[in-house]
Amino acid sequence: MKTFELAGSPRTDLGKKATKALRKESSIPAVLYGGEESKDAIHFTVTNSDVRKLIYTPEIFLVNLTIDGKEYNAILKDIQFHPVSDEILHLDFLHVFENKPIVIDVPVVLDGLAEGVKAGGKLSLDLRKLKVRALYKDVPEKVHINIEHLALGKSIQVGELSFEGLELLNASNSVVCRVQLTRAARGLAAKSGK
Template identity: 85%
Template sequence: MKTFELKGSLRTDLGKKATKAFRKQDAIPAVIYGGENSTEAIHFTVQISDVRKLIYTPEIFLVDLSLDGKAYKAILKDIQVHPVTDAILHLDFLHVFENQPIVIDVPVVLDGLAEGVKAGGKLSLDTRKLRVKALYTQVPEKLHINIEHLALGKSVQVGELNFDGLELLNAKNAVVCRVQLTRAARGLAAKGK
């Protein structure tokens, strides 16, 4: 997993008035959960320009967070966005430890050219991210799935997948990708009969 350096400032004012003031200064209110005490939450702010490359990417990062000199390792858990302006309103981070597993969505990458596509089918990726549970040191940047054997009309389900050190949390019968029969392929099949 790639790392991302981020600096923030602790905040003690937690009301609406203080939050509006931070946003006017191009700062985003944020919180980090899951410290040694599970009810502990650390409130801080980060600058919009500092988090752009963390938010506007499909990749996952381990965030090296520095808050007024104290260091934390975290992952970005949630982003609240304004419904009209798409401005970032709030960020939630999860404090991670080497001995505690985390739950995170990891992007799926399909490798190879499916047999069904060669035969005239259309490949569709139904699940772009899979939810996994693992230690943060074992979480890959992407989950690679080989689809060369995938025939026409067949699919790959979550229950068929297995990755070392990862527990897949999606439903076992959820379809990850499939090769669909196209009209052209149906026409060829009808002529061949």
């Protein structure tokens, strides 16, 4: 997993008024959850320009977070956007430890050319990310799925997949990808069937 360096400033004023003032200064309020004790939560702020490359990317990062001189390993858990302006309103980070598993969405990459596509079908990726539980050191940047043997009209479901060190949390009957029949493929099948 790639790493991302981020520095935050601690904050003590937590009310609406203080939060509004922070946002006017183009700072984003953020919280780090999951400390040594379950009720630990560290409130801090980051600047919009600092988190831009962390948020607007399909990749996942382990964030080396520095707040008031202390360093934490974390992952970005949740982002709240303004419903109209799409401005970032709030960030939630999760403190990660080497011996505790985390739950994170990992991007899916399809490898190879499916047999069904060669026969005139259309490849459809239904799940762009898979939800996995694993130790953060075992989480890959992307999950690769080989689709070379995927025939026309067939699909790959979550239950058919397994990866070393990863527990898949999506429903086992969720379709990850499929090769759909097109009109041209149906026409060819009808002509060859006669």
